[in-house]
Amino acid sequence: MLGFRSILILSLVGSLAGCVSSRIEQQRVAATGITGDEAVVLLGRASYNDKQTEESFTDCLANALTKGKNPIRLISQSQFMDDLYPWFEPRTAPTSANELGELFSQPGVRERISEYNVRYLAWIEGDTITIDSGGSMSCTISTFGGGCFGMSYWEEDASYEASIWDLQSMTATGQISADATGTSYLAGLVIPIPILARPGNAACKGLASQLKDFIIGDS
């Protein structure tokens, strides 16, 4: 049974969160708007180098866009990629909105996209990386007990960009970028106490909110 003191300590530890600074920027090229029956597809850009947009980030965005005020109808990335195979694979997907015309001329592509009533494609590019880390912490355990002492930290940078393409006009309508940095700490005071900054989560929330406003536009 947990005592009051234990619950207080656990609550304090749970509420410790590192600071995150984030910046969202938007560049609009064309007017946007969406009706209730139109849908959006979020696609994570993958390339065959060391970078790839994490699936957890696109899942977080999808979750935020489909909930709350003015939810947006989303088609899942895997369903869209399967049904339009082989046109949205990492090495075959269009890299700019100018290539949409050629893609739509392929047999069945326009019809399949119309079937889903997809109005916008949002390409999500970026990742979260550790840019700095340091400190030290050691933990020992013996027959008389154990504990951790010291402190370590790591700084993460989450940088993502959404490029929005309108499939009706076959043009790029704009870009939204989200940058967030934060430093997390792990302090060893007998028990290890994590103070976690979650820049990826901050970038997701910021980008999702801006993306929703951008797509809804004046509609």
Add this chain to the structure above:
Amino acid sequence: MRGFWLICVLLLQGCTTSVVVVGTVPTPLVARIPARIGVYYSDEYKHFRHQEAIRDSGTWNIDLGAQNLSFARNLLGSMFQSVEEVHEPPLTTEEMTDLDGIIIPHIKKYGFLTPSISGLKFYSASIEYRIVMFDKTGKKIGDWNIVGYGKSEGGLFGSDEAVNEATVLAIRDGGARLAIELIDQPAIQAWLKRLASQDQAGSVANSIEEEV
């Protein structure tokens, strides 16, 4: 003593990771190539397995034959006017009556990397395919190498699931290249042109026979 050997065997088994590759098989949305094709899948292709011992992560047994075969069947079935599985070439003239050509896919190489080897956050896989095509007379139309790549985040899955995911994506990537690029190969274009002119000549001959 028997118990000792049993423990040894169990310990050795513990160092082997077996993966039977399983994934989705999407149907390609491409224009069908107007040709009736015979396809030969060798036993090696049908039951392809990869075994590799990696320092720090033990021995890996990766069975990608079944997934690769079902992917190829679905892919080729959607790419050509008609597809029929045939025995190992050469085929007799009689067997070739209803076929315009033969396609033989091979797996030349398969490889994968774990994050501990690549130093990246991902598990990655690559498959090199060799596709050989012959015309109705058994003359080689062409021979192409296609490499498919796939990668999967290591953090979300166990290592075996991540290798499975990366391999499925590599098969998918190779298939996408084949579905899009085969039709554009000059040798294929020339073969299709020959087929079209033969069809034309055949229909002219038939109409003359009917008139006579």
